[in-house]
Amino acid sequence: MRFQRTLASTRAVIDPGAEQVPELIRQTAAGAPEGIAGLYRLYARHLLRLSQRLTGSRHDAEDIVHDLFLGLPEAIRSFENRGSFDGWLKRVTSRMALMRIRTARRRREATLDERQSVAPDRLSAEDQSDLERHVAALPLALRAVLVLRQIEGYSHEEIAALLGITSGASRVRFNRAMKRLRQQMMEKP
């Protein structure tokens, strides 16, 4: 299955201390700062990257990671050792990012000048690779599907559940995202 293969292939990157994880989960569930700090050191960078790609905002991404670890001791009890811990963390992070995007979108719809407050959050061009820059420039609905599908390795069914759309819509958006991405790359390589 594609989802498992992708996670397996990236395990070395996001799960360098797998043998410590069960103990860190137990400590975190008990509210121990050592547990939170251990999981933070293992996963925070990767989760920041994921949040940043989904939201397109460095500040939002930092907020998400901050809030994630703030609420982790209580939330981790719902993990119940079903599936991989890193997969669970990524799903929670993705949901938080998507909730934040939706909230921001609602605010933007109501206030036209919101862009002024978003602009300073954006990554500067030199901080990103060309490809990252093109991904970041995609419309939100397309970017979310592209990041979750092609970079994070989610199935369309999982993306559908995360985004509140149908799996068919996820496939259509993925197709459109790739077309738009290629078009952007040809126009401004």
Place this chain on the structure above:
Amino acid sequence: MTIFTRHPDAETLSQYAARDLNGTARVAIGSHLEKCTDCRETVKVLRQLTDLETDSVESQLQGDTLARVLNARAAGGRAILPTADPVPVRSRRLAVAAAIGIVAIIAVVSFMSIRNVSAGSRTGSLQFEPTAPQPGEIVHVTYEPSAALSRYDSLILRARFRRPVDDDYNEGPMQRRVGVMHRSRGQFALVFRLPDSVVFAVFAVETPVGDVIDDRNQQLWDLVTADDAGKPLFDALVQKQRDLMGRNWEELLRTTRALRALYPDDPEAGSLVAVSERWVLGQRIADSLLPAHRKRFAALQATLGEKTELPAGILIGMMHYAIQLDDSAAKRVWLSRLASAFPNDPEVLFREENRLANQYIKTQKDPRGFYTVLETQSKYFQELETVWQRAEPTHDRRLVLLAQNALMHAMTAKDTAAVRVWAVRFRRWYRDTPQVAAFLARDVLQYPTLRDTVMAWLREGARLLAEGPDGYRPLTANIAEQRDRNRAAAQPILAALGRALIEDGHPAAGLDTLRLAASYGWNPEVLRSIAQALIARGDTGAALQSYARVVADPGTPIALKDSIRSMAARSGDENWAVLVSNAVREMRQSVLKRASPRSLSGPLRLMARSGEVRRLPDVVNGKVTVVMFWSPYCGFSLMPLHDLDVLNEGFVRQGAQIVTIVDQPFSNDLEQTLRVQKAGDLTVFYDFRKDANRAFTSFATPDYYVLDPSGQVMFAHSKLEDLPRQVAALLPSNDSGY
């Protein structure tokens, strides 16, 4: 064999790129790719995207993020994460229905789960059985102690019980001792009966001598009463919302949303959500949520508008909701229905006072936007009298608003007869706090016919604070902390009493009272009164010592300092310079004794006028910094802006600064407001993410804080007049500007 007559879609190419396609499909795609440059490029991009998973996108976190997380948790901060797996959407209609349901469930689940969140190892765990009792029910309490409380054999359970009639905030003698919890098998236990009138309560545990408290990192444990089906009572959630005012605004918003989710047909719930959103999320976000409120309000109007007989609570709720939505036509309709059905309802009578004030009190707006009273016709007080006669028997909490308005108008009009009537009524119905005596003393002592009455109030207030009854002690304060607070509260009362005694021909008693007031903290006004009393007694040496303290205070006006200096010079005292130098040291020590250092947690991002996002620690940048919260919609916070601008000039010369934080985005109107207030040079940041609001737990405007050069809060909720000496105390001694 599959033959592609057109380009394969992105998903198929993605599977090809990931080598997930089976043999036949793989060969077909491969054949297509041999001929199609476009699809080859797409596969290349797809593979590059997959590789991004392992590439960095400038993913270094701020070094202090982990520290902020741990600090926030230690301070009781929590976040509820979306851990539940959502279900894929089948259709748009289902999506909408599901979304509505989820919002309601999240609101309720979030609200309920907050109560069960463990606050970590620094606090114990307090459990109630039943978890949601009915009023009057027996409650079993068990407590697993925190490390700090684990060595005791017995502990005290304290509570703040709230009835449906209790008011916003937590002032007055609201706390009580529930009972002694005894240890049994590592746990402490107690059984008590919840009073019938109580719908909501918060609890803390402390040692028998009240020196160590477990208050769940200041979050307290709460108990929400429910009906026999387990549904939280409407009044219980309203009381929870009132209790959270000033101590946890975000939880307050969650509570009002839970209230609305549970009671969607009650307009008061919608009104409370609307007002909470404005308080917690800020005007702009609240405005963006108004369309949904208007829709909800319209639906309620459609349902309730047809009904001829509605309870007062529903009519008031509709009127409040209309006010929150700025719908004056609807407000008039619902007020009219309320007044017609319930003419003696306190809400109707309070609005009647507003109407009389509009009719009989002429005001004028000055250039800075503040209203000054031009004329108060006596008919206002005459007609208000009949309103009061109808209102007072209700014993409603809104009586105090009515009395307060009337007293303010009486004082402004300098109408002695009216002041005499309304000061007594205000004090009778205002919450029973000693501080109200000090407030009244400031303005009412000048009326000869009220002098004896007000002095009796002052004595009563001073006695109450000296005794320090436990009912006034917040659940989060230990006995020593409360003693300090009582002394701070007693100081203005004793000062007013001391001055009044001297004026009434009792100089010795007055001087003793003033000295007692001075012993409760540095206060140049009290010190000056002492100096004046000593001069009158002919004790010049002691008077100069006291005057030296007045001069040592950086907030004393220059003209007064000069006049005291010339008086000291005339007295020929050669030690004057030494006296002042000693007084400066004394002042610094006295002020620093009151400092309560506290670190700020959270990202603390602020937006500058230029649109640049900055973090508060960068703004502080090693300087003693006064942070002032204000709002263009709050007249009380506009008034001091000009004074702050002037004050800042002196601070900047000493290496300190004032930073103001506004709750509205920058706009031409905001800039105009600053110009009108003659405060155009003030440093202003917009709290665009409410980071500062959360970190400071600032709950009102104006609100002042003084930070040391490391960015730590040293003085919270300061008074404007205390800022110069607090800043001076934090500056290096040779830079204090004396």
